[in-house]
Amino acid sequence: MTWADTGNGRLKRRNAAGTQWVDLGPLFSEPATPPDGALYASQAWVNRRLSQFGTPLTVVAPNAIPTTNMGEIWVEGYGPYRWGAGVYVPNKLPAKHRNNSGVTTPSNVSILVPAGNWRAESDFCDIILAAARTKNLQASGGWTAGEGGNGICSGVRAINTPYHIFVILNPTTGAVDVCLDTDPNAANRPAGFTQYRWVGWRVTDASNVIIPLLQNGMFFSWGYRRADASPVSVTSSGLNLSLSVPAGRICRADISIVGRLAGTKVMITPGGLATTGTITDYTGDGGPVGADTPTSRLTVTTSTAGQIYMRAPVTSNWDVFTVAFEAID
Known part of the structure; x- marks a missing residue:
């Protein structure tokens, strides 16, 4: 005699002696995907899904995180954790997040x-x-x-x-x-x-x-522009100039420059990137120090030393101000 145990979802059969029920397995086969409206999926379904992404992870409750290395695990409600320095730590955010x-x-x-x-x-x-x-x-x-x-x-x-x-x-x-x-x-x-x-x-x-x-994410804006050179003498040999940006980080710096010699040109590139080409980039107009309307406003990438490289065809003085910058991680 068989019996559908609906309370436990199991199909059972009476043994020959008539003394106990023999469990034959699930009353219904589990669907490949939990039906709409189901509150929970079985652990077997979860494990099958995880296996599609590689080696199945050991699933543990938040209050039962192992104290020994079991490889990468999945903490219910939190995602993957990895072993490091004697404990498990969260490990799901992408690089540079x-x-x-x-x-x-x-x-x-x-x-x-x-x-x-x-x-x-x-x-x-x-x-x-x-x-x-x-x-x-x-x-x-x-x-x-x-x-x-x-x-x-x-x-x-x-x-x-x-x-x-x-x-x-x-x-x-x-x-x-x-x-x-x-x-x-x-x-x-x-x-x-x-x-x-x-x-x-x-x-x-x-x-x-x-x-x-002022900082918004990785964008920084000075409350007032920072005078990094007032002035700096730039020659045909070129020089590296430090800006008001963090050393150790490559930054996109928003700067203004003022030339003190009318008609003079200057080339500006990332720090350490020396150039020997024809200088045609930025032209000075002889404006005074701290002029409200600078000769040029431009964005240049700094080196990890927080510097830009400047070179002029003839020796000339330049004022350089940092207005804002974005740190590139």
Whole structure:
């Protein structure tokens, strides 16, 4: 005798002795795709779908993440995780991913990184900052973890100093935080925070406060244009000129130039890219220093040293101002 156990969805048969039911299998075969209106798919269906993308991943609940390396796993509700530094860390964002509105400055001695998520510079894992984090450019003491803590990870706030801003991750503890460093690669970041991502840049002035700089994503605009050369003497031999952009990052810089010798031309290319061709690019008009209407307004790509290359057919003086820039990651 067979019995359709609708309570468990199983087909059963009585054994010869009449003492128990023998499970014959599912009452209905599982469809290839869960029907419309189904709230859940079976684990078997999920595993079949995952197998279409390569080796099936081990699926675990968020409260049951393994403490030993089992290869890449799938955490329910969160996606793929990978093993690193003795723990599992999120691993689903694409390389170079960035989702953040940009760093702000709530005061002239502090910065704020809004909540966001990034792919680590190493492309090893995801860095997820669940809530905005404010850090102080401290006058004393070392870096401290958490909201409102000291942000500079080596030394204290100094005058006329650029600071790179990073989100950082400690894979062992899962802690995510923010730090500032004079090194463009976060060489002085706190111990244990092996993963990081560059998210911004600020500079202090001679009064030891942050110079106004508006940031939107990776686009930066100075509160007032920065005089990088006032003037600089450019010759036929050429020279590299540093702009007010972060060293260590290639940037597209929006600059204005003013020539002090009427009729003189100058060639501008990315830093380190020396040229010997005919100079026909930009013509000066002899305007005064700080003229409201500069000779030329142009966009040029800087080198990783934050420089452009300038060359003129005859020795002439030029004023160069940085207005804005976009950091290229």
